[in-house]
Amino acid sequence: QVQLVESGGGLVQAGGSLRLSCAASGRTLSTYTMGWFRQAPGKEREFVAAIRGSGGSTNYADSVKGRFTISRDDAKNTVALQMNSLKPEDTAVYYCAGRRGIATTNRALYDYWGQGTQVTVSS
Numbered sequence: 001q002v003q004l005v006e007s008g009g010g011l012v013q014a015g016g017s018l019r020l021s022c023a024a025s026g027r028t029l030s031t032y033t034m035g036w037f038r039q040a041p042g043k044e045r046e047f048v049a050a051i052r053g054s055g056g057s058t059n060y061a062d063s064v065k066g067r068f069t070i071s072r073d074d075a076k077n078t079v080a081l082q083m084n085s086l087k088p089e090d091t092a093v094y095y096c097a098g099r100r101g102i103a104t105t106n107r108a109l110y111d112y113w114g115q116g117t118q119v120t121v122s123s
Helices: none
Strands: 004-005 010-013 018-025 034-039 046-053 056-059 069-075 078-083 094-098 119-122
Touching: 004 056, 004 094, 018 034, 018 119, 034 069, 034 078, 046 069, 046 078, 056 069
Parallel strands: 010 119
Antiparallel strands: 004 018, 018 078, 034 046, 034 094, 046 056, 069 078, 094 119
């Protein structure tokens, strides 16, 4: 069983930056696809970014492309999401997720989830 724990959320002004981290335990994640999703109040959980294991190809939602960067450190069993040029519409709870297999934007195909970390961007 894989446990995922996010950290790094907080309150930031528009235009600022935050770095989220996801620490995994229970299994080595080097071959897993890892993703970040977010859920704003009253909205469905949506895909943000994913990074494939064993090579690390990435993909991003159009809304964050060029502003967010996903990365992984397999030696530390962690995944990070660097968020720059934050906008008020980025406000949400951010979730780390993992799955075996290729990267996908479909949240239903991820097997493991963290508890989420709140990101609030003020205007």
